Amino acid sequence: MRTNEKLSQEKLAEKLGVSHRHLGDLERGSSNGSVKILIDIAEYFHVSMDHLLLGRDSSRDQFQNELQSAIDHLEKIKGLL
Secondary structure: OOOOOOOOHHHHHHHHOOOHHHHHHHHHOOOOOOHHHHHHHHHHHOOOHHHHHHOOOHHHHHHHHHHHHHHHHHHHHHHHO
16 A cells, blocks of 8 residues: 555655654564554555455445345345245
C-alpha cells in the first residue's frame, strides 16, 4: 500500500511516529508490530485490520454473504411456485 501511494518508508514512518528501520522490519516481516502501530497503519490507509493483516476486504466478504443470502431466498421462493 505504501509503494502504491508512492510514499517512502521515511515519510510513512514519520507520519506514524516510528523509525523507518522499524517500519522496514515490519514490511519485511522480521519484526512484529504492536497492535497500536497496526491500527495506525490501517487507519492511515483507510483499510480494515482484516485487509491489513490477512489481505481480506471485509466489505467484499459482507457483500458475498448478502448475495448468497439473496440467492438462497430466491431459490426458496422458486420452490414455492
